Amino acid sequence: CSALTAYLHLRQVFVPTESGQGSLTGVDSTLFSLSLSLSLSLPVRTVVSNLPFEDLKKREQPNRRYEGNAIKTNKYRLWSFIPMNLFEQFHRMANIYFVGLAILNFVPVVNAFQPEVALIPICVILALTTVKDGWEDFRRYQTDQQLNNTPCFIFNRKQMCFMERRWKDVRVGDFVRVLSNEIIPADILLLHTSDPDGVCHMETANLDGETSLKQRKVVPGFSTLVRALSVVCENPNNNLNLFKGYVERPDKRRTGFGIDSLLLRGCTVRNTDDAAGIVVYAGHETKSMLNNSGPRYKRSKIERKMNTDVLFCVVLLFFMCLIGALGTVQGTSLSIIQDALHADNGNYIPSVLAGFYMFFTMIILLQVMIPVSLYVSIELVKMVQIFFITQDVELYDEELDSRVQCRALNITEDLGQIQYIFSDKTGTLTENKMVFRRCSIMGTEYCHEENGAVGEFVSPYFLKQETVVVPDRKLMLEVDRQMASIQTGPYLDFFLALAICNTVLVSSVKTLADPFSTDEDESDGFHSSNVSDATGQKGISSERKVKSSPSGSEEVCYEAHSPDEAALIHAAKAYGFSMVERTPHYVTVKLPNEALLKFEVLDILTFDSTRRRMSIIVRHPHTKEITMYTKGADSAVMERLGNVFSVPVKTQKDLDMYARNGLRTLCFAKKVEVLEQEFRAWSAVRQEALSAMDEKEERLMETANFIESNFNLLGATGIEDRLQESVPETILALRRAGMQLWVLTGDKPETAINIAYSCKLLEHEDLFLYTNAVSVICQSVCKMRLEDTLGELRRSTLAPGADHQFRGYNSAFTGPLMEPSIGLVIDGPTLSMAMSDELVEQFVELCKHCRAVLCCRVTPLQKSAVVKLIRQKLRVMTLAVGDGANDVNMIQAADVGIGVSGQEGMQAVMASDFAITRFKHLQRLLLVHGHWCYSRLANMVIYFFYKNVAYVNLLFWYQFFCGFSATAMIDYWLMIFFNLFFTSAPPIMFGIMDKEVSDSTLLSLPELYKRGQHSEGYRRSTFWIAILDAFYQSLVCFFIPYWTYNGSDIGIFAFGTPMNTVSLFTIILHLAIEIKSWVSLLSASSLHKTMTKTSLSLLINI
Helix, strand or coil: CCCHHHHHHHHCCCECCCCCCCECCHHHHHHHHHHHHHHHHCCEEEEECCHHHCCCCHHHCCCCCCCCCCCCCCCCCCCCHHHHHHHHHCCCHHHHHHHHHHHHCCCCCCCCCCHHHHHHHHHHHHHHHHHHHHHHHHHHHHHHHHHHCCEEEEEECCCCEEEEEEHHHCCCCCEEEEECCCECCCEEEEEEECCCCCEEEEECHHHHCCCCEEEEECCCCCCCCCCCCEEEEECCCCCCCCCCEEEECCCCCEEEECHHHEECCCCEEECCCEEEEEEEECHHHCHHHHCCCCCECCCCHHHHHHHHHHHHHHHHHHHHHHHHHHHHHHCCCCHHHHHHCECCCCCECCHHHHHHHHHHHHHHHCHHHCCCCHHHHHHHHHHHHHHHHHCCHHHCECCCCECCEECECCCHHHHHCCCEEEECCCCCCEEEEEEEEEEEECCEEEECCCCCEECCCCCCCCCCCCEECCCCHHHHHHHHHHHHHCCCCHHHHHHHHHHHCCCCEEEEHHHHHCCCCCCCCCCCCCCCCCHHHHHHHHHHHHHHHHHHCCCHHHHEEEECCCHHHHHHHHHHHHCCCEEEEECCCEEEEECCCCCEEEEEEEEEECCCCCCCEEEEEEECCCCCCEEEEEEECHHHHHCCECCCCHHHHHHHHHHHHHHHCCCEEEEEEEEEEECHHHHHHHHHHHHHHHHCCCCHHHHHHHHHHHHCCCEEEEEEEEEEEEECCCHHHHHHHHHHCCCEEEEECCCCHHHHHHHHHHCCCCCCCCEEEEECCCCCCCHHHHHHHHHHHHHHHHCCCCCCCCCHHHCCCCCCCCCCCCCCCEEEEEEHHHHHHHCCCCCHHHHHHHHHHCCEEEEECCCHHHHHHHHHHHHHHHCCCEEEEECCHHHHHHHHHCCEEEEECCCCCCHHHHCCCEEECCCCHHHHHHHHHHHHHHHHHHHHHHHHHHHHHHHHHHHHHHHCCCCCCCCCCCCHHHHHHHHHHHCCHHHHHHHHHCCCCCHHHHHHCHHHHHHHHCCCCCCHHHHHHHHHHHHHHHHHHHHHHHHHCCCCCCCHHHHHHHHHHHHHHHHHHHHHHHCCCCCCCHHHHHHHHHHHHHHHHHHHHC
16 A cells, blocks of 8 residues: 555654664653553543554553453353353342252252252243353354454554554554445544545444434644654543544644544444544443443333232241241141151151241242242243334334334333323424525515425435425515625625534535545545645635536535524525535635635534534635624524614514414524634634643633624524424323323424414413513522412312322313313523422422423423423323434433434434334324233233232142141142243233223223323232232132042042142133133133143143
8 A cells, every 4th residue: 555655654753773673762752651651640541653662562552551442242251151141140039039949948857849840940940041141142242253353454564554454453542544435443533534625424323323424524733744643532431422632742732622533433434535543442442332331221110019019929928938837836736747846867856946947848838929930921021012012003104114113121011101291392293304484684574485395315325305495586686686786795694604604514416426436646545634735725626616517506415414404504505605515624605696705614613502502703705804603592692792773673573473483593693803813812712622621611612602792693594393293183192191291392482382382282271371581580589480370279279189199180081170271381591490499399389280381491401300300209100202312311311211213313212212203103102002011011910929829829728737747739740830831821922912902992092091100900909909819719729629529538649630720720711801802812822722731631640
């Protein structure tokens, strides 16, 4: 490979000796010692190049403390598999319990039956689990080996070129080269790309599921040849959106970098011939591996109740064994006991000691009381339930070719117990497909009612929808007038702001159609050219390309990270302001007269949820003035205007009208009073903030707030985000099912209220409570308003004995509402005051009275805080649904998290328990599958407890007639196989296939869902009723055969065999009574008949 430039660069670092082996320069020695001291003393990572230290032993290399790139996700090795797996399985108390009983059965004085037989149940369960774990671990081992042996290119100082190696050979400090369409082997700090502008594009679908391309750029100013390179960055963490550090040269000059210079392991390089850089994180320390936490595990509500009931069974078993021990002590007068009280040597055993021995013997005999197969059966049932959910054609989205995804494997029944739903608005209730509807420029409003058509497919890599904008004739004439006269003015600035104040990537169809094309003039060596020269050449070539292209801007396509930006840049394009090129240092816009304006980009202040605005600082190509264009929320821009004359007042009226019409609003402003000296001083402070390792975000925020002031308002836009299909009907059905709905959004209150009325979250006859920061200026005022409102509600007419725990759940199914229907609207600042320690109780009590709550202008952290507050204070089952990265905290805070795979990437889906494509699918997921999963699992768990208690009581009643000698009248093999074979398949099929009510009935009568909300299927009373029923049925099954054979001379097993058969038939017939739909359980009944015949044949043979 060609490595001339790489040789010149590395020559500055590595100096060969006469022997040709090389030695460290003085600078390198200083750098080596510096890196060691920094790595030991500071909470940061210092990385130096491995090239000068390749001949050193591994223990002497400066980067030796960092992990290698080989990964190991399998847990076992061949020699340690059996002991480690058994050790993990014995973390389960149930396994320890049954192994302990099996071992106890080997003690002669307490054994109940053959010790070898007692080992069979637990050995079967442990063996099955071991085989399953071994197969899963072997699959992980194969995947690890495939990844670790993937080829890659690492720079070699002896060959002075990139040599092919394996991923497992990559180390921190290596220079690695990645070609187009190759997967990145480690986290690499980008130092060179084949693009003259120092830009690289990568696809992060393997990491976060997003198919849109992310732009990465070379560390600024790295093109200068240096003698040594030291990279100081933060320690490994799992934050995919944050990375900070700096490159330090020998002269102590520092150049800061961020996440936009980091290539992430597992991502794919696209539209870039090659990229190279230094490895900063490898193997398990990479961000992708730190985010790979495996499948989500949550404990369902039924599982928590079931664990408590298992403890009750243990207590019940203790008392039964205690009765047996006391019976042994008191029954010494019986001859059978006298024989048992003597050991083999004829020595007499005291009655108290005999009772002590009998206690443990009874535990062994009655161990079936604890359902050993219950947990395994539940796992099987949930796996099949998940399969049924994912295969439901009603939850299939044909447009996206996507089914519902189940990412949490053990909380399916929680879908049937939801009481509160917290939903995002944009992209969850709405389509998140933005249509440019209105704009206001310099106080004049322009309507665009004809917009809304959808553009054509562009490329396999760009699947975003482009909105076609039909220009307003009056506005177009105004733009043409300014272009023809002065070629400047507020109208032109407005559309220039729309065109360049964004993060949209620009590409052409021709470029994307051949991602494997390579420029023969480009060098393959490790090289980073001068950024300023490269961008200048790129600008000239771009102008020629645009001018010579016969199709002009028709070849240009945009890749926007958000639908809002796509709608705005297409609106600018419709009026002739087309962005044709974007590089890290320049952005080129084609004007309506076909002229090109090439702005030099001086800095970009990206959008964040705190500032709620974005700014771009450019140098105008004609006037050379430093200009800043800003867009953001109206409150974030209006408060920083330099004047508040008629234009802002008129624009604010237009913004209020847009919000009342349900449109998403943005303000655009411009600042030209930026002096050269002032900007240079500010830029120096900005660069220091970028290079900071401590409080970097706070310092960047301060620099942004300093320069973002004294704006001149240009105008505002109103973008429509349509409601999704069937959202009002879905909300109505969920409300009839007894669920409280909250909407948490960052939009303006006026916009959110309009959408709330459109989707039937709020009704016009509702009692409307609106609280915002304008009316509530301090916490004392907030407290006063809360107390006044609660006082009015307490004085409202309430029916005596009304259920205050579930206010607002009333519907046509349970009767009319007993109090007025209330809707609460509250904004972010007021919400913060209401959630303070002093007011939180009043706020929660107010929310209990409200049928719907709408929280506006809330941050992602406030969303999660609200979910946690309601979940903990009211002790209710919560569900959160959202589609964007700002909903991740809320989704993870709820009992059940639902991600919507929409237009804002896949981060919400990746963090969720279940993923859907439409909000309307929530109705069937909860009302049908949630109801089925809950009722099936609840009935199956109750049945498991019933059958075990009913069967083991046969042995217990017999102890009263055998002198409490722990004698069993049922064959040991039949007892062992009772849970493993005879009664295993019917309850499992019952938990999988039974249907209490059909899906059509559940959808037409959502009120049936309340059974799960109130835990009517599995209550503590239900459990004890089943236990009492088991005791009663066991008495019947025992005494009928007993009275039948009373006085006869039949053997003990001849007496116990009919009793065992009657009990099995009774237990199975009890299940038959519980089954609600026999058609779906035909296969289960057939299997049951076969197993019954097998058991009977065993009995006959015995």
